Amino acid sequence: MGNLWRSTVVLIIIVSTVVLQVLLTRYFPRLLLDLPLVSVLYLTIAKENLLWTIGSGTLVGFLQDSLSPGPLGLNGFTKISVGCLAYMANTFLAIDRVTTRWGMLFISSLLAGVLFPVLRILFLNRNEMFDGERILLSGLINASVGLPLFYIFDKISQSQNE
Amino acid sequence: MKQFFKSRTEWILLIAVLFGHLVLLSSRMGRSTETPLLRSWSMEVAVPLLKSVVGSITSLSGLWRGYIDLRRTYQENQVLKGQVEESRRTIIAYEEKIRELGRIEALAELQARLALPSVRAKVIGGDPTHWYNSRILDIGLDAGIARDCAAISADGVVGRIVQVSRRSSVLQLVTDLDSGVGVFLENSRAHGVLKGKGGRDGFIEYVGSSEKVVVGERVLTSGLDQIYPKGLLVGYVAATVPSKQIFQKIDVTISANVLKLEEVLVLKKESQS
Numbered sequence: 001m002g003n004l005w006r007s008t009v010v011l012i013i014i015v016s017t018v019v020l021q022v023l024l025t026r027y028f029p030r031l032l033l034d035l036p037l038v039s040v041l042y043l044t045i046a047k048e049n050l051l052w053t054i055g056s057g058t059l060v061g062f063l064q065d066s067l068s069p070g071p072l073g074l075n076g077f078t079k080i081s082v083g084c085l086a087y088m089a090n091t092f093l094a095i096d097r098v099t100t101r102w103g104m105l106f107i108s109s110l111l112a113g114v115l116f117p118v119l120r121i122l123f124l125n126r127n128e129m130f131d132g133e134r135i136l137l138s139g140l141i142n143a144s145v146g147l148p149l150f151y152i153f154d155k156i157s158q159s160q161n162e
Numbered sequence: 163m164k165q166f167f168k169s170r171t172e173w174i175l176l177i178a179v180l181f182g183h184l185v186l187l188s189s190r191m192g193r194s195t196e197t198p199l200l201r202s203w204s205m206e207v208a209v210p211l212l213k214s215v216v217g218s219i220t221s222l223s224g225l226w227r228g229y230i231d232l233r234r235t236y237q238e239n240q241v242l243k244g245q246v247e248e249s250r251r252t253i254i255a256y257e258e259k260i261r262e263l264g265r266i267e268a269l270a271e272l273q274a275r276l277a278l279p280s281v282r283a284k285v286i287g288g289d290p291t292h293w294y295n296s297r298i299l300d301i302g303l304d305a306g307i308a309r310d311c312a313a314i315s316a317d318g319v320v321g322r323i324v325q326v327s328r329r330s331s332v333l334q335l336v337t338d339l340d341s342g343v344g345v346f347l348e349n350s351r352a353h354g355v356l357k358g359k360g361g362r363d364g365f366i367e368y369v370g371s372s373e374k375v376v377v378g379e380r381v382l383t384s385g386l387d388q389i390y391p392k393g394l395l396v397g398y399v400a401a402t403v404p405s406k407q408i409f410q411k412i413d414v415t416i417s418a419n420v421l422k423l424e425e426v427l428v429l430k431k432e433s434q435s
Binding site: 068 | 285
């Protein structure tokens with residue numbers, strides 16, 4: 001029962017990040033923040049279980065693709081791929097310090113920023129231009145916002161365990 | 163020396179009589195328009211004294227009210243501050259309502275002018291990624307809209323519906339990288355396809371290099387894509403990029419403020435067939 005409750009809370013948090021993202025981009029269209037990616041990365045390093053990465057990446061990606069003009073599967077593939085790389089990094093490095101967490105968020109965001117247009121070129125036959133400045137800025141924003149969010153998620157997780 | 167006054171009674175009597183005489187003298191003098199002498203002497207003595215006493219009382223009272231007894235003043239100040247804040251909030255709310263009514267009125271006028279079946283929609287969300295330029299609307303199949311319905315605002319074309327459910331839909335903006343709108347230039351009548359660049363800009367492709375394009379020229383929908391009705395304003399030519407290729411590239415500023423959309427008008431599909 002405890003596990004079911006915890007899983008439900010995680011599910012609610014994941015859906016909330018997508019809803020919050022939709023609201024934020026309604027009022028700040030140029031915002032380069034990707035809250036759902038941050039939530040997937042957190043679950044990856046917190047649960048240390050690839051199934052969580054795959055499950056959360058799929059759910060988040062599906063929700064994002066459903067609410068955007070793009071085809072289903074693009075965001076899911078990106079989130080799962082980046083999540084898996086973060087999982088592998090977590091097995092080699094202890095991603096529990098501020099610097100390593102920030103670095104992981106930054107690099108993961110850069111990878112997502114490159115992978116998404118690559119997928120669009122490969123599968124949708126689009127002529128994509130890689131905007132380096134935009135990808136870099138997105139990485140910085142995601143890392144800076146994601147770090148305090150990680151600590152908030154930690155607190156929620158600790159209160160659940162108590 | 164003989165004792166001049168034998169008792170106190172005599173003293174008193176003397177003073178009283180003298181005083182009586184003076185009063186009498188004063189009353190006689192009062193028959194003229196001037197102030198009687200006794201009255202005048204009384205005033206000259208009493209008034210300065212009265213003035214100084216009353217002045218002191220007034221100063222003390224002012225000091226009390228102005229500096230010492232400020233308890234009530236502080237409470238009144240707090241109450242008034244609260245009222246001012248509430249009034250300010252009410253004014254802001256009313257101003258926002260007025261702006262919203264203005265937008266709705268503009269859309270209603272556009273709806274009446276177009277004489278095409280349409281329905282108003284409110285923007286309730288943005289894109290859940292930061293890769294697309296899209297918005298989420300609060301109407302769907304139940305309101306009679308479908309995929310590829312055009313959406314416009316009072317300022318011009320905004321985009322088209324790409325995803326639709328029963329009660330909501332996803333609007334792809336004309337500035338989206340995947341968007342394509344059949345357009346023509348008002349003066350040169352050259353046809354092309356408007357593509358999105360993100361932000362508030364787009365560009366037109368497939369316009370021949372020999373076509374003369376003027377900066378500021380209006381860009382209108384051609385209707386050839388079977389999505390947007392012909393003749394709707396899309397934007398204005400911002401710049402032309404000279405090219406030795408077959409086609410020139412034309413930068414366009416979208417007329418509708420797609421970054422700050424609140425309400426749009428969705429044209430129903432039957433009107434475009």
